[in-house]
Amino acid sequence: MAVVERTVGTKNTVTKRRKSRLGAGEGRTAFFFLLPSLIGVTLFLVVPIIASVVLSFTNWKLLGQPQFVGFANYIRLFTADPQFWPVVRNTLFFTFEYLVLNIVISLGLAVWISSLKRGQRWFRVIFFLPTFTPGIAVAIVWMLIFAPDGFFDFIMRSLAIHIPSVLTDQNLAMQAVIVVSLWAGVGYNTVLFNAALDMVPANYLEAARIDGASAWDRFWKIRLPLISPTLFFGTVMTAITSLQVFDQIYVMTRGGPGTATATLGYSIFQKGFQNFQMGYASAIAWVMFAMIMVLTAFQFWLQRKWVHYDN
Amino acid sequence: MKLSLILATAALVGTSAFAIQVQAQDAPVELKWQMWGDQQDQALWQSLADLVTVEYPNIKVTPQISGWTDYWTRLPVLASSGEIADIVAMQSMRMPSFYSILEPLDSYFASDSFDTKVFESSIISGLSHDGTVYGLPYDVGPWLVFYNRDKFKAAGLAEPALDWTFADFKAAAEKLTVDGNYGYATQAFDYISGPVALGAEYFNDGNQFDVTNAGYADAVGKYVDLTAVDKTSPVFASGAGAVQASGRFASGNAAMYIDGPWSMISAAQGADFEMGIAPLPRGDGESRFITAGSGFGVAAAGKHKEEAYKALKVLTGPKAAEILASAGRALPGRLAEQHFWYDVAAKDVKGTRETLEYSFAHSTPFRLNENWNEFENLITQYMPLALNGDKTTAEVLSDIQSQLP
Numbered sequence: 001m002a003v004v005e006r007t008v009g010t011k012n013t014v015t016k017r018r019k020s021r022l023g024a025g026e027g028r029t030a031f032f033f034l035l036p037s038l039i040g041v042t043l044f045l046v047v048p049i050i051a052s053v054v055l056s057f058t059n060w061k062l063l064g065q066p067q068f069v070g071f072a073n074y075i076r077l078f079t080a081d082p083q084f085w086p087v088v089r090n091t092l093f094f095t096f097e098y099l100v101l102n103i104v105i106s107l108g109l110a111v112w113i114s115s116l117k118r119g120q121r122w123f124r125v126i127f128f129l130p131t132f133t134p135g136i137a138v139a140i141v142w143m144l145i146f147a148p149d150g151f152f153d154f155i156m157r158s159l160a161i162h163i164p165s166v167l168t169d170q171n172l173a174m175q176a177v178i179v180v181s182l183w184a185g186v187g188y189n190t191v192l193f194n195a196a197l198d199m200v201p202a203n204y205l206e207a208a209r210i211d212g213a214s215a216w217d218r219f220w221k222i223r224l225p226l227i228s229p230t231l232f233f234g235t236v237m238t239a240i241t242s243l244q245v246f247d248q249i250y251v252m253t254r255g256g257p258g259t260a261t262a263t264l265g266y267s268i269f270q271k272g273f274q275n276f277q278m279g280y281a282s283a284i285a286w287v288m289f290a291m292i293m294v295l296t297a298f299q300f301w302l303q304r305k306w307v308h309y310d311n
Numbered sequence: 312m313k314l315s316l317i318l319a320t321a322a323l324v325g326t327s328a329f330a331i332q333v334q335a336q337d338a339p340v341e342l343k344w345q346m347w348g349d350q351q352d353q354a355l356w357q358s359l360a361d362l363v364t365v366e367y368p369n370i371k372v373t374p375q376i377s378g379w380t381d382y383w384t385r386l387p388v389l390a391s392s393g394e395i396a397d398i399v400a401m402q403s404m405r406m407p408s409f410y411s412i413l414e415p416l417d418s419y420f421a422s423d424s425f426d427t428k429v430f431e432s433s434i435i436s437g438l439s440h441d442g443t444v445y446g447l448p449y450d451v452g453p454w455l456v457f458y459n460r461d462k463f464k465a466a467g468l469a470e471p472a473l474d475w476t477f478a479d480f481k482a483a484a485e486k487l488t489v490d491g492n493y494g495y496a497t498q499a500f501d502y503i504s505g506p507v508a509l510g511a512e513y514f515n516d517g518n519q520f521d522v523t524n525a526g527y528a529d530a531v532g533k534y535v536d537l538t539a540v541d542k543t544s545p546v547f548a549s550g551a552g553a554v555q556a557s558g559r560f561a562s563g564n565a566a567m568y569i570d571g572p573w574s575m576i577s578a579a580q581g582a583d584f585e586m587g588i589a590p591l592p593r594g595d596g597e598s599r600f601i602t603a604g605s606g607f608g609v610a611a612a613g614k615h616k617e618e619a620y621k622a623l624k625v626l627t628g629p630k631a632a633e634i635l636a637s638a639g640r641a642l643p644g645r646l647a648e649q650h651f652w653y654d655v656a657a658k659d660v661k662g663t664r665e666t667l668e669y670s671f672a673h674s675t676p677f678r679l680n681e682n683w684n685e686f687e688n689l690i691t692q693y694m695p696l697a698l699n700g701d702k703t704t705a706e707v708l709s710d711i712q713s714q715l716p
Contacts (some may be wrong), residue, residue, distance in 0.1 A: 062388055063390055082714060143550055147555065169699065257696050257701070274685075
C-alpha cells in the first residue's frame with residue numbers, strides 16, 4: 001500500500017514538473033497563437049463595453065464633445081422618463097409570452113417530427129427555413145400582411161370576424177409581434193429539441209414500454225428528463241434573444257401605437273440613433289444588460305430543480 | 312553679398328510659392344458626396360456630379376448613395392468618426408440637429424458675391440441655423456393636398472379652391488367616403504402641417520415645444536376627428552409610416568392625402584386617374600404653409616472646402632436644377648428653373664403652378680429646434696391612439712409633451 005502511494009506520489013511530481021515546463025516553454029507560443037482572437041475580443045468587445053459604461057455617464061449626442069453628467073441619465077431613467085417603466089413591462093411581457101409559446105410549440109413540433117416514420121428530414125428543413133431568412137425581410141412581409149386593410153384584415157372580414165386592425169390596436173399589436181417572432185424563431189428550437197430527442201437511447205424507451213408505461217408516461221418521465229439539458233439551453237438562449245427583441249418591432253410598429261410595443265432593444269435604438277442621445281441610450285443598454293444577467297442567473301438557479309445531467 | 316543672398320532667397324521663396332499655387336490650382340481633387348436615394352436615382356445624381364467636372368476639370372465628385380432611413384443613422388456616425396464626405400446632403404427639418412457638421416457658407420458667399428436671392432427664400436431659411444446659411448437647396452415645397460379628380464367629379468364636388476377652408480375639406484372627405492373607400496388617408500405629418508395651416512403653433516415663444524396649448528390641441532383635434540369620429544380616413548399604423556397613404560391614394564382606396572411636391576411625380580405616375588393638387592385647408596384666418604426641402608452643404612471637417620464649395624454651386628446651379636426638375640425628381644429651390652418642373656414633369660397634374668405659387672406666397676417660417684426628430688417620432692408613435700379612440704387628443708398630446716424636454 002505504502003509502495004503504491006509512493007509510486008503515485010512520484011508520478012504526480014513528474015507530471016507537475018512536466019506541466020510547468022510546458023507552461024514556461026510553450027505558454028508564450030500559445031499566447032501568440034491566441035493573440036489574434038485576443039486582439040479581436042479586446043477591440044470589438046472589451047473596449048466597446050467599457051466605452052458604453054463611460055458613455056452612460058455622459059450626455060454625448062453623437063456629434064460634439066461628450067460632457068460628464070454623473071448619474072443624471074440613470075436618475076432620469078428611473079424617475080423621470082414616462083416611457084421607461086412601460087418599456088420594461090413590455091419587454092418582460094414579450095419575453096414571457098414568447099418564451100412559453102416558443103418552447104411549447106417547438107417541443108411539440110420536435111416530438112411530432114421524431115414520431116414520424118418518414119419525411120423527418122424534410123420537416124426539419126421546412127421548420128428551420130425561417131431561421132436563416134433575414135429577420136428584417138420576414139418582418140416586412142408580415143407587416144404588409146398585418147397592415148390596416150391588409151391581407152389579414154381581408155381574411156378576417158371574409159370570415160365575418162370583427163376585430164380591430166392589429167397593428168393599430170394597443171393590445172393586439174404586441175400579439176402580432178409575438179406571432180411573427182414565433183414564426184421566425186420556433187424552427188431553431190424545434191431542430192435543437194428534435195436532435196436531442198433522437199439521442200434518447202431507444203433501449204430505455206423499449207424497457208419502459210415492456211414494463212407497461214404509456215406513451216404519456218414515457219414522454220414525461222423518460223424523454224423529457226433526458227433532454228432537459230438541451231431544453232435548458234434552448235430556454236436560456238431564447239430568453240436572452242427575446243429580451244433583446246428589435247427587428248420585428250422596428251419594422252412593424254416602431255414601438256407604437258403609443259408605447260404598446262416599445263421594448264428596451266427598440267428604446268436603445270430610438271434614443272441613440274434617432275434622438276441622438278447616446279449617453280442616455282447607453283444607460284438603457286446597461287439596464288437591459290443587468291436585467292438579462294439577473295434573469296439568466298435566476299434560470300441557472302432554477303435549473304437545479306429540473307435539469308438532469310447524465311453524470 | 313548679403314543683399315544678393317536675401318534677394319536670391321526671396322526670389323526662390325517667391326517662385327516656389329507661385330509653383331505651389333499653380334500646382335494647387337491644377338491638382339486633381341476627388342470629392343465624396345453623401346446623398347440619399349434609390350438605385351434608380353443613381354444615374355441622375357451621377358449626371359449632376361459630372362457637371363462639376365465639366366465646369367472644373369480638376370474636380371471629380373463621387374456620389375455615395377444610401378437609403379433615406381439609413382442615411383440619417385449613418386450621418387452622425389460617419390461625422391463623429393471623421394469619415395464624413397466633403398459634400399453632405401441635408402434636409403431642412405434636420406438642420407437643427409446637424410448644422411454643426413457643416414461649414415457656415417456666409418463668408419464664401421461674401422468672397423464671390425454670391426446672391427442667395429436666386430433661391431426661394433423659405434428654403435434658404437430652412438437650410439440656415441440662427442441666421443447663418445449652411446447649405447444650398449436643390450428642392451423645395453410646401454405640404455399639399457393630393458386629390459383624385461375623377462372621384463371629385465363622380466361625387467359631384469367642385470374642385471378645391473386655393474383658399475378652401477377646413478370645413479370644405481371635411482365636407483369633401485365625408486362625401487368621398489363611399490363604398491368602403493375613404494375620403495382621406497391620414498398620416499403622421501398631417502398633425503404638423505395641417506394645424507400650422509389652420510393657424511396653430513406647436514412651439515412657445517421661446518422656440519420650445521408646447522403641444523398642449525389650446526390652439527394646437529384644437530387644430531389637431533379637428534384632424535383627429537376626421538378619422539376618430541367621422542371615419543373618413545383609416546388609422547395609420549406607427550410602423551408603416553408614409554407608405555400607406557400614398558398606396559391607398561394610388562389604388563383609389565382614398566381620394567385625398569397630404570404630401571409634398573417631392574413625391575408628386577411618383578404619385579401621378581402610380582395613379583390611373585387624373586390627379587390634382589390643392590393647398591392645405593385654412594382655418595378662420597389667412598392661409599399659411601410651412602415648406603421643407605433639401606440641399607447640400609460643405610462638411611466642416613472636409614479637406615477641400617474651397618473645391619467643395621465650387622462643386623456645391625454647380626450641384627445646385629441652373630443646369631443641375633433643370634435636370635432634376637425635368638426628371639420630376641425635384642421642384643427646384645431655384646426660382647428661375649421651377650418652370651421646368653411645372654411645364655415638363657408636372658404637366659399632367661392639375662393646378663400645380665397656381666397651387667405652389669399660392670403656397671409660396673403664403674409660406675410661414677417652419678419653426679424647428681434640436682429635438683424636432685423626437686417630436687416627429689412621438690407623433691408617429693402616439694397619434695394612432697387618438698385616431699382609434701383609445702385616448703383623447705388631449706391625452707395623447709400631453710403624453711407627447713411629457714416626453715419632450
